[in-house]
Amino acid sequence: MNLSVAEENYIKAIYKLQEGEQAVTTNALAYELETKPASVTDMAKKLKEKKLISYEKYQGITLSPEGRKTALQVVRRHRLWECFLVDKLSFSWEEVHELAEELEHVRSEKLISRLSDFLGNPVIDPHGDPIPDANGRMTKPRPQTSLDQANAKRLVVTAVSDQSSALLAFLNAKSIKLGTQLEIIAHYEFDNSIEIKVKNQPAITISEQVAKNIMVRPL
Amino acid sequence: MNLSVAEENYIKAIYKLQEGEQAVTTNALAYELETKPASVTDMAKKLKEKKLISYEKYQGITLSPEGRKTALQVVRRHRLWECFLVDKLSFSWEEVHELAEELEHVRSEKLISRLSDFLGNPVIDPHGDPIPDANGRMTKPRPQTSLDQANAKRLVVTAVSDQSSALLAFLNAKSIKLGTQLEIIAHYEFDNSIEIKVKNQPAITISEQVAKNIMVRPL
DNA sequence: ATTATTATTTAGACAAACTTAAATAATTTC
DNA sequence: GAAATTATTTAAGTTTGTCTAAATAATAAT
Numbered sequence: 001m002n003l004s005v006a007e008e009n010y011i012k013a014i015y016k017l018q019e020g021e022q023a024v025t026t027n028a029l030a031y032e033l034e035t036k037p038a039s040v041t042d043m044a045k046k047l048k049e050k051k052l053i054s055y056e057k058y059q060g061i062t063l064s065p066e067g068r069k070t071a072l073q074v075v076r077r078h079r080l081w082e083c084f085l086v087d088k089l090s091f092s093w094e095e096v097h098e099l100a101e102e103l104e105h106v107r108s109e110k111l112i113s114r115l116s117d118f119l120g121n122p123v124i125d126p127h128g129d130p131i132p133d134a135n136g137r138m139t140k141p142r143p144q145t146s147l148d149q150a151n152a153k154r155l156v157v158t159a160v161s162d163q164s165s166a167l168l169a170f171l172n173a174k175s176i177k178l179g180t181q182l183e184i185i186a187h188y189e190f191d192n193s194i195e196i197k198v199k200n201q202p203a204i205t206i207s208e209q210v211a212k213n214i215m216v217r218p219l
Numbered sequence: 220m221n222l223s224v225a226e227e228n229y230i231k232a233i234y235k236l237q238e239g240e241q242a243v244t245t246n247a248l249a250y251e252l253e254t255k256p257a258s259v260t261d262m263a264k265k266l267k268e269k270k271l272i273s274y275e276k277y278q279g280i281t282l283s284p285e286g287r288k289t290a291l292q293v294v295r296r297h298r299l300w301e302c303f304l305v306d307k308l309s310f311s312w313e314e315v316h317e318l319a320e321e322l323e324h325v326r327s328e329k330l331i332s333r334l335s336d337f338l339g340n341p342v343i344d345p346h347g348d349p350i351p352d353a354n355g356r357m358t359k360p361r362p363q364t365s366l367d368q369a370n371a372k373r374l375v376v377t378a379v380s381d382q383s384s385a386l387l388a389f390l391n392a393k394s395i396k397l398g399t400q401l402e403i404i405a406h407y408e409f410d411n412s413i414e415i416k417v418k419n420q421p422a423i424t425i426s427e428q429v430a431k432n433i434m435v436r437p438l
Numbered sequence: 439a440t441t442a443t444t445a446t447t448t449a450g451a452c453a454a455a456c457t458t459a460a461a462t463a464a465t466t467t468c
Numbered sequence: 469g470a471a472a473t474t475a476t477t478t479a480a481g482t483t484t485g486t487c488t489a490a491a492t493a494a495t496a497a498t
Contacts, residue, residue, distance in 0.1 A: 026446055026447085276477070277475080
């Protein structure tokens with residue numbers, strides 16, 4: 001099937017939001033793609049026509065098996081390009097998302113399989129997310145929680161789920177990267193903000209919003 | 220200036236056809252871009268508006284200084300990606316054109332400068348064409364003529380100017396690559412076909428059309 | 439269980455880049 | 469230099485993906 005860039009982006013966004021199997025709402029998808037709900041409805045009809053999603057009026061959207069396969073291909077391309085940019089072109093992990101967002105739409109099985117070989121067939125990307133193989137299989141994401149729900153005291157940063165550049169810039173300024181070790185100092189009930197400390201850095205307070213987007217696992 | 224993919228492709232095609240400084244005709248551009256003359260006229264108005272070309276009704280198109288700068292950036296991106304595909308991902312020189320055609324539209328100065336560094340700042344691409352540097356400067360193409368106009372007997376293939384895959388596949392089948400040494404056996408006046416011989420291969424006859432698109436220099 | 443609010447869809451319009459068909463200009467030919 | 473041919477432009481319409489505004493459905497609140 002030959003998809004436009006826009007269609008691929010919808011499929012990828014649905015995949016990202018679907019998490020488990022609950023249906024994705026029109027509004028959530030519009031927000032994710034920075035577009036309007038009316039546009040989402042239009043596209044939903046088109047993707048249903050192409051059998052990539054199941055969709056009934058007012059009932060939300062779920063990927064069909066074909067849709068999921070497509071999504072995994074796009075995700076694979078995205079994450080391999082991120083590896084390339086970080087490993088070979090020395091970009092830092094917070095710079096690569098936007099570029100990979102464009103590179104991922106160059107559709108060539110051969111290109112991607114050679115790129116993967118060239119990179120040594122990596123299985124996780126620079127953000128710690130697993131890379132699907134050519135058949136769409138990937139290692140299950142390691143046990144990780146968002147920082148706001150972590151119960152252990154000492155943690156390692158494993159991924160950043162919301163890849164907005166504002167957040168990434170903030171983390172950069174605070175020297176928080178993949179693999180950074182954190183210690184939770186306090187958890188303030190009134191606004192769910194969290195005080196954390198990174199070795200050799202002054203303690204900082206992080207809003208619930210930020211904490212939700214930092215993924216960690218116990219050290 | 221933020222150009223669409225279509226606009227970049229027009230600029231690149233105008234650059235390619237302009238050769239020297241004669242104006243490019245509407246028809247020639249339509250043929251090159253596999254579109255219709257009417258579409259070219261529409262786009263010409265838009266590009267003139269953006270000051271990338273000079274264009275007057277019925278007078279053809281020439282790049283403005285800005286337009287030339289833009290063209291050189293696109294050419295630079297294209298040729299660097301071709302180097303990457305051949306040198307790093309082991310593609311053969313006739314496979315890379317289409318892929319580079321897509322990769323070239325990822326616009327990021329930083330990406331391209333790092334890619335260039337990663338490749339060792341090459342100055343010619345796998346087809347033998349010079350790569351513009353970040354300022355649009357490049358080594359002038361080496362003295363080369365098309366095979367149909369060569370006067371020497373023994374020649375080296377330096378480039379293939381028409382990058383249609385049909386031609387490239389043909390050359391591949393005949394084991395003719397960049398750097399291949401040829402000997403001209405005969406030149407048939409009646410249809411301007413040329414009989415050539417590659418070492419260890421049987422002699423073959425090549426049409427004028429093909430000969431025009433093989434660039435060579437004397438050995 | 440109405441009412442109010444929020445979510446979703448429909449209808450109509452727009453921009454970009456393309457198309458075909460018709461009109462006009464430029465060039466060639468005799 | 470008038471007629472024929474070819475090149476170019478204009479006009480009107482298409483598709484893709486978007487938008488706004490209005491209508492309708494679903495959900496929440498009283």
